Amino acid sequence: MTETLSPPPPPPLSAASPERVTGDRAHHLEEALLPPLVALLIALIAGDALILIFGQSPGPVYRLLLEGTWGNWYGFGQVLYKATTLAFTGLAISLGLRAGLFNIGAEGQLAAGGFGAAITGLLLPASVPSMVVAVLAMAAAAGGGGVVGWVPGALKARFGAHEVITTIMLNFIVLALLNWIVAAHVHVPETLHTPEMHGGSLARLADISARFHGSAANLTILLALAAAVLTGWWLFRTRAGYDLRAAGLQPDAAEYGGIRVRSVWVRAMMMSGAIAGLGGVNYVLGYKHYYEEGFAGGSGFLGIAVALVGRNHPLGVVLAALFFATLSQGGLAIHALVPKQMVEVLQGIVILAVAAAVPEVRRLLQATRREDER
Amino acid sequence: MTDSRTGSPAVAMRGIDKRFGAVRANRGASLEVTTGEIHALVGENGAGKSTLMRILAGIYAPDAGTVEVSGRDVTGWSTAQSISAGVGMVHQHFMLVPPLTIAENVVLGREPKRGLSVDMARAVLEVQGIAEQFGFDVDPRRCVKELSVGEAQRVEILKTLFRGARILILDEPTAVLSPPEVRDLWRVLRRLRDGGGTILLITHKLDEVIEVSDHITVMRQGRTIDRMATAGTTPGEIARAMVGRDVALVQDVMQPDRRELSHPLADLSDTPYVLGVRDLVVSAANRARAVDGVSFTVAPGEILGVAGVEGNGQTELIEALAGLRPVVSGAIELRAADGARRDITSLPVSERGELGVAHIPEDRHRRGLVLDYSVADNLILGSQRRFTRGLVLDAARIAANAREKTRAFDIRPSDPSLAARTLSGGNQQKVVIAREMGSDFRVLLAAQPTRGVDVGAIEFIHAQLRAAREKGKAVLLVSAELTEILALADRIAVMYRGRIVSILARTDASQEILGPLMTGAGADGVSAA
Numbered sequence: 080m081t082e083t084l085s086p087p088p089p090p091p092l093s094a095a096s097p098e099r100v101t102g103d104r105a106h107h108l109e110e111a112l113l114p115p116l117v118a119l120l121i122a123l124i125a126g127d128a129l130i131l132i133f134g135q136s137p138g139p140v141y142r143l144l145l146e147g148t149w150g151n152w153y154g155f156g157q158v159l160y161k162a163t164t165l166a167f168t169g170l171a172i173s174l175g176l177r178a179g180l181f182n183i184g185a186e187g188q189l190a191a192g193g194f195g196a197a198i199t200g201l202l203l204p205a206s207v208p209s210m211v212v213a214v215l216a217m218a219a220a221a222g223g224g225g226v227v228g229w230v231p232g233a234l235k236a237r238f239g240a241h242e243v244i245t246t247i248m249l250n251f252i253v254l255a256l257l258n259w260i261v262a263a264h265v266h267v268p269e270t271l272h273t274p275e276m277h278g279g280s281l282a283r284l285a286d287i288s289a290r291f292h293g294s295a296a297n298l299t300i301l302l303a304l305a306a307a308v309l310t311g312w313w314l315f316r317t318r319a320g321y322d323l324r325a326a327g328l329q330p331d332a333a334e335y336g337g338i339r340v341r342s343v344w345v346r347a348m349m350m351s352g353a354i355a356g357l358g359g360v361n362y363v364l365g366y367k368h369y370y371e372e373g374f375a376g377g378s379g380f381l382g383i384a385v386a387l388v389g390r391n392h393p394l395g396v397v398l399a400a401l402f403f404a405t406l407s408q409g410g411l412a413i414h415a416l417v418p419k420q421m422v423e424v425l426q427g428i429v430i431l432a433v434a435a436a437v438p439e440v441r442r443l444l445q446a447t448r449r450e451d452e453r
Numbered sequence: 454m455t456d457s458r459t460g461s462p463a464v465a466m467r468g469i470d471k472r473f474g475a476v477r478a479n480r481g482a483s484l485e486v487t488t489g490e491i492h493a494l495v496g497e498n499g500a501g502k503s504t505l506m507r508i509l510a511g512i513y514a515p516d517a518g519t520v521e522v523s524g525r526d527v528t529g530w531s532t533a534q535s536i537s538a539g540v541g542m543v544h545q546h547f548m549l550v551p552p553l554t555i556a557e558n559v560v561l562g563r564e565p566k567r568g569l570s571v572d573m574a575r576a577v578l579e580v581q582g583i584a585e586q587f588g589f590d591v592d593p594r595r596c597v598k599e600l601s602v603g604e605a606q607r608v609e610i611l612k613t614l615f616r617g618a619r620i621l622i623l624d625e626p627t628a629v630l631s632p633p634e635v636r637d638l639w640r641v642l643r644r645l646r647d648g649g650g651t652i653l654l655i656t657h658k659l660d661e662v663i664e665v666s667d668h669i670t671v672m673r674q675g676r677t678i679d680r681m682a683t684a685g686t687t688p689g690e691i692a693r694a695m696v697g698r699d700v701a702l703v704q705d706v707m708q709p710d711r712r713e714l715s716h717p718l719a720d721l722s723d724t725p726y727v728l729g730v731r732d733l734v735v736s737a738a739n740r741a742r743a744v745d746g747v748s749f750t751v752a753p754g755e756i757l758g759v760a761g762v763e764g765n766g767q768t769e770l771i772e773a774l775a776g777l778r779p780v781v782s783g784a785i786e787l788r789a790a791d792g793a794r795r796d797i798t799s800l801p802v803s804e805r806g807e808l809g810v811a812h813i814p815e816d817r818h819r820r821g822l823v824l825d826y827s828v829a830d831n832l833i834l835g836s837q838r839r840f841t842r843g844l845v846l847d848a849a850r851i852a853a854n855a856r857e858k859t860r861a862f863d864i865r866p867s868d869p870s871l872a873a874r875t876l877s878g879g880n881q882q883k884v885v886i887a888r889e890m891g892s893d894f895r896v897l898l899a900a901q902p903t904r905g906v907d908v909g910a911i912e913f914i915h916a917q918l919r920a921a922r923e924k925g926k927a928v929l930l931v932s933a934e935l936t937e938i939l940a941l942a943d944r945i946a947v948m949y950r951g952r953i954v955s956i957l958a959r960t961d962a963s964q965e966i967l968g969p970l971m972t973g974a975g976a977d978g979v980s981a982a
Contacts, residue, residue: 316845316846317844317845317846318837318838318841318844318845319844321830321837321846322837324823324826325823325826325834328823328825328826329819329820329822329823329824331819331820332819332820332821332822332823332834333823334777334802334820335775335777335802335812335814335820335821335834335835336802336823336834336835336837337801337802337803337806337835337838338803339801446476
């Protein structure tokens with residue numbers, strides 16, 4: 080009887096043939112990759128125009144940019160170092176966005192994480208093994224960022240305070256508070272940083288291979304990759320991730336499905352803050368071994384662009400982090416030909432192109448697919 | 454506007470193509486409407502009716518084809534041109550300014566002026582004149598916010614008439630009206646027609662088509678399938694043209710279900726009910742007592758229908774029962790299989806689900822589905838805890854569940870990895886129904902279960918609801934469609950302004966009895982059963 084019940088669909092749709100499934104995969108991949116590539120192409124063209132305005136020809140400038148980054152071990156190491164922090168903040172922001180929350184507080188969370196790591200290293204007696212210090216400092220980094228993330232999550236769940244406002248404002252509060260603590264209590268005279276921690280430092284890539292000599296890249300990069308894998312697993316394989324994404328996509332449907340949306344918010348903001356906070360490990364444990372005022376340096380904000388360009392997918396975020404790190408490091412390299420601020424303009428163009436072109440290209444792709452199926 | 458050539462049709466559209474991106478809303482659609490008739494444009498959701506009408510009103514330009522109004526080629530005209538040519542569109546959603554009076558709303562945009570100020574006295578007179586001419590019973594000085602939905606709709610029609618409309622397009626005008634209001638609307642439309650006006654009615658309710666129209670144009674998948682005179686056709690023929698095959702209509706099965714009730718009504722209070730509601734009060738954003746002291750029980754093997762004009766507390770009632778809206782006072786009780794009573798008034802949604810409360814929400818796009826989740830993932834929404842191993846979702850069991858449900862409920866396409874968004878409305882609703890009715894449940898809260906789905910899916914959903922009753926489930930059915938309530942329910946509760954004004958046995962109920970109850974008339978006349 081069921082055979083006569085529903086309207087007869089067009090024949091190719093009536094059965095899940097294997098070709099259809101693979102076709103879907105191909106479409107899926109196409110949809111994931113093509114839009115950002117189009118956006119990059121737009122940015123590239125805009126970049127050409129900019130370079131021409133500065134009276135240079137694009138070829139040599141781009142060559143210089145690539146040589147200064149992926150073209151030598153030092154530059155490559157610097158790209159990896161910068162990408163590591165960006166991967167953490169990008170993952171943090173994308174996790175929030177998956178839950179429907181726009182966490183603009185990654186800058187403050189990153190700083191709080193770095194501070195937590197540095198203070199842990201200072202407070203632990205020198206007799207504690209370095210390995211243990213490192214682990215405890217990492218936990219403190221995640222904890223510090225997590226607390227700073229938890230506050231706006233709880234404010235939203237309890238009072239309905241919008242997280243965009245509270246996270247922005249909390250950035251100022253956290254940064255000012257940390258600066259005051261450092262300046263008033265723990266700074267090394269004549270500097271803006273804390274004393275060096277007793278142990279707990281992570282090996283630099285230069286310690287492993289001398290070719291990376293001089294670059295700040297360190298083993299935190301493995302932590303970043305692990306964070307990306309774990310975030311992906313959490314989002315797409317666990318029940319908590321299912322709940323989180325449902326709450327982000329359609330809070331009303333999530334509530335209907337028995338998901339407590341408010342506690343998802345609190346948890347997501349806490350996790351987002353913790354991931355951003357772990358980013359502080361890169362600078363504190365991997366590079367300088369102390370907390371310094373302003374070390375976050377905008378990585379928390381650039382993480383928004385990383386999440387956006389990375390389409391809130393952990394793999395995309397890692398690639399986008401490498402991309403933005405390349406631009407940022409490359410800015411130094413091309414300074415001889417064009418002002419290094421040009422890459423900041425370029426970053427802005429990439430963000431605009433992604434924001435504008437990605438939905439448009441995706442819409443076109445879906446439309447042509449529907450047409451194919453007819 | 455007068456016909457430039459006598460005998461030319463009021464509207465003639467030929468070979469209309471319209472694409473949106475790659476979606477072809479109209480493909481070679483045609484329409485011919487004679488001056489001075491009520492013409493019904495019918496078809497399933499997505500058949501291209503609204504697109505065709507928007508092309509006529511100048512909102513869209515067609516990709517191909519010609520549009521003639523009163524013999525003049527107007528293909529691709531603008532809305533301003535269409536309005537000045539006397540084509541008026543009454544939208545489904547009213548565009549009125551609530552704090553202003555009827556007269557102010559009607560003249561808005563072309564107010565009679567005296568110097569720089571609006572000549573309100575003349576506006577009132579002009580509106581009154583038009584109202585009288587077309588037989589509207591309205592006082593132009595009343596505020597729009599005080600009006601009922603039916604009255605607001607009449608103001609909307611007045612507005613288009615004030616702008617000189619002679620060809621009136623109404624898009625699903627009865628969706629928000631109670632039966633008496635519908636009758637009033639028909640009266641107004643007939644009067645307009647008799648005065649030489651031409652009316653185009655978009656609808657998918659076949660009884661309305663039969664009742665009020667002179668000719669019918671049927672659309673399917675963007676094409677015009679048939680044009681017929683209403684006299685001499687039957688709902689069955691129209692439905693066949695709409696769907697392209699025979700369907701069991703609600704009207705056909707509407708003959709009172711003579712099945713003996715498994716329990717005499719008088720004994721209901723003694724029979725073990727499954728769901729019991731006592732003095733329930735629920736608030737909404739705009740009303741403190743959206744549900745205002747409601748009590749009833751639903752027995753096993755019973756469908757209790759809740760009839761009423763939309764917005765009389767049905768939504769809040771269902772949401773409170775499902776755990777989505779807090780209860781102000783009163784109690785909700787569920788009886789377990791062993792007869793144990795369980796107060797679920799303040800249990801969270803998930804625990805209600807575990808106790809056997811299933812819920813088909815009235816808005817599947819907002820509540821019932823996560824549209825960007827796959828069909829498989831949507832099929833576990835609400836029971837995701839049962840598909841988990843440790844922290845991780847059990848992909849194999851989710852896939853098996855999806856295969857089983859798509860087959861058992863004939864969800865098409867049958868590929869559960871597709872996003873729910875890509876399915877048709879009827880199949881999306883089948884996903885919701887498969888999830889809620891495909892596992893063991895005790896009580897089903899079904900809110901508008903057939904809203905916006907095609908005739909074939911309605912047939913399927915009704916069969917499912919009947920099957921649930923046969924299996925001894927308790928079903929609470931809320932529907933804006935009286936025909937649906939009459940076709941399925943064993944007892945019918947009528948809601949009006951948050952109260953249940955009457956509970957009738959199906960055998961005692963009819964459109965004529967329920968209609969006045971739904972508008973508050975005779976609320977005291979019939980005692981609750």
